Amino acid sequence: MPELPEVETTVLDLQKKVLGRTFVDVWSDFKKMIKKPNFEKFKKEIKGKKIQKIWRRGKNIIFNLSGGLSLLIHQKLTGHLLLGIWELEKGKWQAKIPGPLAEDPMNRFLHLMFWLDDGRHPPTTQMLALSDLRKFAKVELLDQEELKKELSSLGPEPLEKSFTFEKFKKTLESKKGKIKQVLMDQEIIAGIGNIYSDETLWEAKIHPFREISKLNEGEIKRIYGAMQKILKKAIEVKGESISDFRRISGEKGGFDPLRKVYRREGQKCSRCGTIIKRIKLAGRSAHFCPHCQKA
DNA sequence: TGCAGTGTTGCTTC
DNA sequence: CGAAGCAACACTGC
Numbered sequence: 001m002p003e004l005p006e007v008e009t010t011v012l013d014l015q016k017k018v019l020g021r022t023f024v025d026v027w028s029d030f031k032k033m034i035k036k037p038n039f040e041k042f043k044k045e046i047k048g049k050k051i052q053k054i055w056r057r058g059k060n061i062i063f064n065l066s067g068g069l070s071l072l073i074h075q076k077l078t079g080h081l082l083l084g085i086w087e088l089e090k091g092k093w094q095a096k097i098p099g100p101l102a103e104d105p106m107n108r109f110l111h112l113m114f115w116l117d118d119g120r121h122p123p124t125t126q127m128l129a130l131s132d133l134r135k136f137a138k139v140e141l142l143d144q145e146e147l148k149k150e151l152s153s154l155g156p157e158p159l160e161k162s163f164t165f166e167k168f169k170k171t172l173e174s175k176k177g178k179i180k181q182v183l184m185d186q187e188i189i190a191g192i193g194n195i196y197s198d199e200t201l202w203e204a205k206i207h208p209f210r211e212i213s214k215l216n217e218g219e220i221k222r223i224y225g226a227m228q229k230i231l232k233k234a235i236e237v238k239g240e241s242i243s244d245f246r247r248i249s250g251e252k253g254g255f256d257p258l259r260k261v262y263r264r265e266g267q268k269c270s271r272c273g274t275i276i277k278r279i280k281l282a283g284r285s286a287h288f289c290p291h292c293q294k295a
Numbered sequence: 296t297g298c299a300g301t302g303t304t305g306c307t308t309c
Numbered sequence: 310c311g312a313a314g315c316a317a318c319a320c321t322g323c
Contacts, residue, residue: 001302032317059303076303078319109319134318136303177312186304194302243301283314284302 002059002075004158004191005234006245006253010081011056013248017083018128022050023065024115027088033112033130036140045069045141046114058154058190062147070147072140073130078244079137082107082129093129100250106243107250109133133244154190158227168224172212179215179223180208180286192227195240195262198287200227202261207293208286209279233258261287 002010023046031039046065053064061081063071073081084101086093093110095102112130130137142150155171156163171189175182182188183197192200201208203226206219215223239245239253242263246252260270265278265287274291 074304076317077301132318133320134301136317138304184303282312285300 001077001193001195001243002080002239002245003193003196004056004059004231005196005255006080006239007056007059007061007075007191008235009239009247009253010075011054011061014054014061014081014083017248018051018116019054020051020119022117022119023047024117026115027113028111030111030135033132033135033137034139034141036142036146042139042141046071057151057157058186059193060151068144070142070144072138072142072147072150074138075130075132076134076136076138078109078134079130079132080106080244080246081248082110082131082246082250083126083248084129084250085125086110086113086127086129100246100252104246104250104252106133106246107131109135111135112137112139128248131246153187155186155188156190158189158191159231165221165224169217169220172215172220176211176213178208178281179206179210179212180281182212183223183227184284189227191231194284195242195259196227196230196234198262199230199260201293202287202289203230205292207295208281208288209295261289263287 026043026046028039034042049065049067051063052066055062059074061073065071082101085096087096101107109131110129111132114128116126116128175188180197180201183192183200200223204222206223234255237254237258238247240255241252242256261276264276267276269276269289269292272289272291274289276287277290278285278287
């Protein structure tokens, strides 16, 4: 699922490919995906708007458009953006160029399609598509005030220079709860989900259920370092693709073989050989090594 | 075959 | 107020 490294990968790919281009038209077979405004108004307002900036905040992708509105996309569990050429055949979009867009089954759940103009004549037929198996993704067109409000509840970006160890330590001291839950709380730190919280805690040798009030300074330092190391590494290899996430080209990211615990229940820990365990925490799975990560 | 599991966010409930 | 449960979906695996 798209967490910070996957969203960052998507944004970097989009910056290279669609910056400066203009939305020509929109198609959807699941109009509920557009949460704000309603689909008809959304379509009318986005037509003719040029993409001036593409950026990320937490797990949100934001396109700043000419005229002052912003397009916000949250991919939730199974959403991912793709760029390619498709044609509608018998109500189904068919990718026109051989490769992962045509062949990878994860890239066929196309519920929202944007035609993009690149200012050339005639315009290209290239489209930006949102593939989303479970249809949980959120798409909104917001003015500056609405965007600001929407992003205001998010905690700091874990990879920003200003997010120092001292700030991280202070944040943890002001909260309570289990470390895994705290790392995944978007209001505390933005962008970390189930995969990277598990991987961070394995790297830091901290049990996911540890109460943050009982962590000493050395342990907090290990978590801080591990979080940055793992997130940077995952961005470097263009994210994970264990389930649905793909780059805008349709290709998989390279993080899957680097995973140490996530969805590795029953396998041996690469550090000590102990069998990886999975336990439930607040309705989610926590994967960890019971030897390296003592309770 | 049917049903639990998958995991993000926001809403409801207690 | 906060924690917990569930719904929004659809596909996989047992």
